[in-house]
Amino acid sequence: MKDGTKLHGIAQDWELIRKQIHLSSFSLVKDVSISLADVMEVGQSAQALDEVDTIMRELLDIDKEMLSHEETLKELHQKLMVGERVEDVMDKYENAVTDILNQYRSKTSRQKYGSSEVYTQFKQGIFEVQNPGIPIPPISEFIPREDGDASDDEDDLEVGGVTQDYKCPISLTTLVNPMTSKVCGHSFSGAVIQDYLKKAGKDGISCPAAGCTKRLTMAALKHDKDLEKKVRIAERNRQRQEEDSDDAEVIE
Numbered sequence: 001m002k003d004g005t006k007l008h009g010i011a012q013d014w015e016l017i018r019k020q021i022h023l024s025s026f027s028l029v030k031d032v033s034i035s036l037a038d039v040m041e042v043g044q045s046a047q048a049l050d051e052v053d054t055i056m057r058e059l060l061d062i063d064k065e066m067l068s069h070e071e072t073l074k075e076l077h078q079k080l081m082v083g084e085r086v087e088d089v090m091d092k093y094e095n096a097v098t099d100i101l102n103q104y105r106s107k108t109s110r111q112k113y114g115s116s117e118v119y120t121q122f123k124q125g126i127f128e129v130q131n132p133g134i135p136i137p138p139i140s141e142f143i144p145r146e147d148g149d150a151s152d153d154e155d156d157l158e159v160g161g162v163t164q165d166y167k168c169p170i171s172l173t174t175l176v177n178p179m180t181s182k183v184c185g186h187s188f189s190g191a192v193i194q195d196y197l198k199k200a201g202k203d204g205i206s207c208p209a210a211g212c213t214k215r216l217t218m219a220a221l222k223h224d225k226d227l228e229k230k231v232r233i234a235e236r237n238r239q240r241q242e243e244d245s246d247d248a249e250v251i252e
Contacts (some may be wrong), residue, residue, distance in 0.1 A: 010073050014066055014067075014069045014070040015223050017066065018066045018070065020064070021059065021066075022118075025059055025227075026056075026059060026118050028061065029055055029122070030121065030227070031053045031226075031238070032050060032052055033125065033126050034129055034226075034229060035058075037049065037130050038129050038233050043144060049126060053122075053131065056119060057109075057112075057113060060112070060113060060116055060118065060119060061112075063100060064101070064112075066106050068101055068104075069097055071100075072096040074084075075096070076092065076093060090205070093164075101216070105152055107148075108145045108148045109144070109146060110140060110146065110149050111148070111149070114139050114143055121226075123139060123142040124136050127142075129233055131232055132237050136249070144222075152206060164210075166227075166230070166234050168174070168193075169186060169188060169208055169210065170188055170193065170208050171192045175187060175189050175227065175228075175231050176189045176190065176192075177189065177191065177224055178190065178227045178231065179193055179221040181216055181220055181221055182222055183214045183216070184212050184214040186209040187224060188208075188221075193221065194218070195219055197217070200217060203215065203217075
């Protein structure tokens with residue numbers, strides 16, 4: 001029982017450290033990538049963004065390694081708590097972690113990162129800034145195919161993202177201080193959705209986004225700083241396009 005408690009404590013330490021990386025490092029890398037994509041031309045930013053991409057992948061590799069320790073410790077703790085006898089605990093722990101990491105390292109880049117929500121958001125954020133108004137392609141298009149990946153024909157069946165118009169589904173105007181639902185992913189202007197939720201009962205109220213059947217409460221919403229930054233960039237790009245169009249008309 002004593003050993004089980006120790007293992008559980010160590011597993012919690014791994015989990016805490018891993019969450020801190022998610023809160024700080026991943027967010028920082030995403031912010032840097034969006035800023036680079038915004039201020040630099042596509043050709044100029046390619047090398048810088050490749051370097052940021054390498055950093056993001058290394059962070060994901062570290063996250064996987066930490067998760068392997070965390071999950072192995074939790075599994076051993078569970079066995080001890082139900083009274084199962086575990087011989088050579090440290091050997092089993094080290095071997096299990098090594099097996100998990102060997103399996104992970106043998107995967108292709110698509111297999112490692114293609115299913116990662118963090119990596120998908122990272123690549124899609126860059127694409128949105130560089131290609132305003134164009135639908136986001138599937139994540140597989142951002143990761144070159146390697147031996148062991150599905151064929152290109154099978155990849156074509158993968159569904160890409162949708163074009164982000166940055167409008168609140170309720171007010172139909174550009175998002176302001178956006179808040180995003182953690183249950184369905186829809187985003188709204190902060191003041192607008194808070195006013196809408198005043199009509200909600202204790203079980204929440206139906207999401208106002210068209211076709212969505214989820215129920216919303218204030219607890220299900222979070223302030224979306226990443227989206228707020230994208231909205232500012234999109235608005236700035238729109239203003240530049242309007243100014244360029246006006247200049248062209250004057251010249252004519």
